[in-house]
Amino acid sequence: MNKLIDEIIKGNKRAVSRAITIIENSVDDAREIINKIYPNTGNALRIGITGPPGAGKSTLTNHLASLLSNDGSKTGILAVDPTSPFSGGALLGDRVRMNDIGMNQNILIRSMATRGSLGGLSTKAIDAADIVDAAGYKNIIFETVGVGQSELDILNASDIVIVILVPESGDSIQAMKAGLMEIADLFVLNKCDRPGADSAYNALKTILSLRYHDEKTWMIPVLKTIASSKQGLDELSVAINQFIEHQNKFGLFSKRRKNNFITRIKNIVEKDISHNLWENINLNTMVSNSENNSPFVIARSITSNLNKKDLHI
């Protein structure tokens, strides 16, 4: 284990990969690794990218990673896929992506999928980012689909959140429904050579202009891109820097990091308590014996009889 830790901190890409695999498959070993590398983390900028399926997230993420690594620094991509267990989609996804940027030694790509049962996907993705961070990567991109709870947990571990939309999804009601408005620090309107791009752009700008803002408020920009031909990527990179400068200017960068860290601790504690809770309780029998009882009545009968032994604490 100590050898692996040393290799991670030296920046050995293979060691990073191995450590992420350990994180995916084991809770205890994952914690041992994170505890050991933790003092070496905190240097990477964590960029969350999300948007609906088909918005072009992978293409944009790949090109952004290339651009960020132009200065010789290293960029890690953690693509978080709530993938079907019978399709093997994450691996397939990786292979498709590799064609793009797999040859660039400064870029690490890793897909993470909902496979195992222990621990949540978001926890694992955040742990993986610590590994990549400790290995000296300057930027880490979390790429997630949509805005479910598990994805929100990941975006809540980011220093900046970029939401990608396409002209078709730009309709204001649909965008609001998708819950994308309140998590974005930057909007990207991708595939903006498609019909409807201007009206989607204007609709987004209008909705954003209605937000409350004061002098400290970051005015969320909308950037037009065509990721497939790299159009607008330079502007995106500039906007990321502007956002970080704004955050630092008002002390918001470190504040957000601290809040993210607190959220992470809360999630760990709550999952630890829940994890072993059901081992000694036979819910199946309990439910069969309580005909017509409300779930709240049954839940109450469980919580009122809990003891420290049940919680394994």
Next chain:
Amino acid sequence: MNKLIDEIIKGNKRAVSRAITIIENSVDDAREIINKIYPNTGNALRIGITGPPGAGKSTLTNHLASLLSNDGSKTGILAVDPTSPFSGGALLGDRVRMNDIGMNQNILIRSMATRGSLGGLSTKAIDAADIVDAAGYKNIIFETVGVGQSELDILNASDIVIVILVPESGDSIQAMKAGLMEIADLFVLNKCDRPGADSAYNALKTILSLRYHDEKTWMIPVLKTIASSKQGLDELSVAINQFIEHQNKFGLFSKRRKNNFITRIKNIVEKDISHNLWENINLNTMVSNSENNSPFVIARSITSNLNKKDLHI
């Protein structure tokens, strides 16, 4: 309260609406209502409908509801929106929908959004379904966007899950990425007058044919629809019935209900334990005093010092 319960059970639409508002705004009152109406629930078929933004879920849901109520029975629609707190999107959405089917007295439409802080959206939607169920509605449709954890919780409370895709989202890798494959009992390919419908249909069929199956396995169908002109809706209604018949034939309907009920109890217990956990713990100070400590080390120091008082049990 007892008057409200009586009116719900009589099927008073206004009482149902009022009870759902109570559920949205209060945890304790919600539980009191559910406990009282619970013996009157269990008769409604719960249909979960999900799919990416822009797939035409609302239109299809509206027409399906009309169709299901053609026999004079009542249908409830619970549209679950992870809506922006600053946009008021859920209400706006309701108003848009009302134009369609708001005049049909047998149909109840209710949007539920992530507004309050107490309790999760999925819990509230499932509680709301109990109210609608107790009011004598024969079918209840949960309409959700995407497949996040909160949405999965709602779909896990359904007797059948319908996933709606459109030709553009039909690309196999994208569909797998969206995690839609393992939760669907029926696929609907909507807007199938659009280009690419046939290849999307064939791709879906191919992926589905690769699944393991034996004689008990429901062979997931792919239905083509054009919801805006009601094409394919009759076939969808037939397929829903076929699925329920299949489930009953193999004892899977009641088994799924029991599993869903157990999941619901687990969620209630876990949320109850987590809910008050942080009241007596000053994480902010704790984090400031533990420079460079891994979140797992801090979490461990919290769980190992927990007592029944902290858990409020």
